[in-house]
Amino acid sequence: MPQPRAMATASAAVLDGPASKRLPAAAPAPSPSMAVHERAARRVGDLSAGPIGTGRTERDAFNREQYDRIEDNPFLGVRTNPLSTFSIDVDRASYGNVRRFLTSGQRPPKDAVRIEELINYFPYELPEPRGSDPVAITSEVMTAPWQPQHRLVRIGLQARRIETASLPPNNLVFLVDVSGSMNEWNKLPLVKQSLRLLVNALRPQDRVAIVAYAGAAGLVLPSTSGDEKARIADAIDRLEAGGSTAGGAGIELAYRTAREHFLERGNNRVILATDGDFNVGVSSDAELERLVEQRRRDGTYLTVLGFGTGNYQAAKMEKLAKVGNGNAGYVDSPAEARKLLVEEMGATLLTVANDVKLQVEFNPSRVQAYRLIGYENRLLSTEDFNDDAKDAGDIGTGHQVTALYEVVPVGVDGTVPVRGMDSLRYVAPDATVRSTTRGPSDELLFVKLRYKRPGNSASQLLSHAVPSRISARPSTDARFIAAVASFGMLLRDSEYKGNSSAAQVLEQARAALGEDRGGYRAEFVGLVERWRALGVTAGERR
Incomplete structure (x- = not known):
């Protein structure tokens, strides 16, 4: 049965339909990789009850979209919360959805912004797994751009690629x-x-x-x-x-x-x-x-x-x-x-690893507090890590996963509110904890990963120690990841965004474009420009 004419016309418009709406004057010309997305966004403008930006849009007229509420993970004190456990997440839907809002001249709802999905949308350079394990762990430590007294720890997972x-x-x-x-x-x-x-x-x-x-x-x-x-x-x-x-x-x-x-x-x-x-x-x-x-x-x-x-x-x-x-x-x-x-x-x-869980242990002699950026709906209890009956995320061949921790070093006080810092009756004070710390003192944290091979019910364990030294010259990938995380916090108007601003994000992202195969990073720069062109509300920075 032939496709209805109206549908065929609309379908063709995705690729080469004329633009009937002009983007805000402040928005830049799109990169080649954004061309299709922009034409699609302009099509949304055609369906609006009024021009984009007037408040009269198709989304306002008939909107049944639903998003679960997201509460940003707080900073936790290491003394009472030494372990952070969560399930990995390889979903990237949030980035495409956020792009849809921004290219159509609209602000995305805060709860539509999942920072881990924004970060994981982009390809990065990570080493392939060695030996028989289907996944490899890497790490990098840098200064947090939005709060220079803090550290930003990048934990990267690379699944084995199969042609x-x-x-x-x-x-x-x-x-x-x-x-x-x-x-x-x-x-x-x-x-x-x-x-x-x-x-x-x-x-x-x-x-x-x-x-x-x-x-x-x-x-x-x-x-x-x-x-x-x-x-x-x-x-x-x-x-x-x-x-x-x-x-x-x-x-x-x-x-x-x-x-x-x-x-x-x-x-x-x-x-x-x-x-x-x-x-x-x-x-x-x-x-x-x-x-x-x-x-x-x-x-x-x-x-x-x-x-x-x-x-x-x-x-x-x-x-x-x-x-x-x-x-x-x-x-x-x-x-x-x-x-x-x-x-x-x-x-x-193709899935190569099932029920992938991470557990991070922080060194109390180096870390006073930490927070996991994103993954709010993937948090697990400490006991879940060793429970092979507990379902978790899965990794496909070639998949990459990035997790970010913002760390407050020992000796840095008053930068952020921290949960779990009150004195406890049965736990030794900080000084005693530091003096009895086991393991290498120059480690910032220790990563453990559990996964199951497809079809198996018993998990395998991998581990990776993260040294406390800061990269003198952070990698291009790490700097770009930090820019994406910062932008995510701005979109969410997070209380933890520190001194983030669109101008800062743009400067960092442009300096970390790298080879940019596919033009995805250039597209990101364009989205930040579009967000800035929409104007700011109280508390937001250009």
Whole structure:
């Protein structure tokens, strides 16, 4: 069935539609990598009830987007909180979502800004794992740009890279939302473009099925070999939007289809493409999560791709991906779809380490207090680290993860409020603690990592000591990461942003562009410029 004319026109506008809105005068010309995103943002302007910036936008007129509340992690005193434990997170959806707001001339909601997802969006230079472990740990210590008396500790994880040709076969099921809410240019038409990109990268040993759901779920394409690209593309072209959403029924059919063609030594995965508007089907979010969790235990994982505006349910989609041993992404253009589904295909589709947890122990002779930047919804209790039954994040081939700690050195007082600094009845005072500290005194902290090999129930342990010395010349990557973290705190208007300002972020980011393959860092500079062009509110700095 041919694609409706209106949809085809809207879809084409993503790539080469004319700009009907002018960006604020203060905004710079976009970098080449931003061209598609900017044209998409201007399309949002066409749908507004008034010009961008007047307060009358499509998002204001009909907005059902939901974000879980984020409370910035506080500074904790090492004497009473020597351990920091959390699950890694490889999701990057927040960056694409923030970009969507800024390129359309809007400020992103504070709770839409997950700093760890902004940081992890960019590729960095990290050493490959050695030996049999699928992940390597590195670290770097520098001065915190927004608070020079503090230290910024970067912990980097690099998963082993596997060439696409060497990846195990894929058993994929595309689960596509074709409900009425998807009948917009940046939803179903963009989903179809994204899936075509992935199909073009499939190999003969890969298999693909397509399930669509709206008022009811249906099998659009039975499991088909990756070398039948024309047949798969024809099934994608036949997808049309209309009806209510029965997401639960669609997921059940998608998992059943994946199970019928299960590959014992392959990648079995459902790829859900939706705006997140699950309003019919499984009766509750909890029931839906239990379904996804059970199928994960059976060996079929879930990747969630978010599209569009107005209905985007970031929190729900992230939770589904988390319990499904997958990752969540936000697609705002064909360029982002290509990055996520083609350039990073292995990381998106093949998991090399399950239930990855980090536990950091701080040296009380060197560190007075610390805070983990981001990962607020990934925190674990101390006991969870050694509990192999506790679910945690997963890493795909080639994935990179960065965690940042802001550290208050011993002897630095009054810069920030610190929790857990009151004297305790049964714990020795600081001086005694320092005198009895075990281990090398020149260590700032000690990192432990637990992971499971796919299919195994017992975890493996890795460790890495971080020396206290500060890098005289921080790496380009570390400086850029610090700029992104600083910008995230500005977007969130965080109480911990210190002396951060847009001008400072721009200076740091421009000086740390490096080779910038793909132009992602130049795009970031453009986003900061756009944020500054929107003006400032009380307490914010240009």
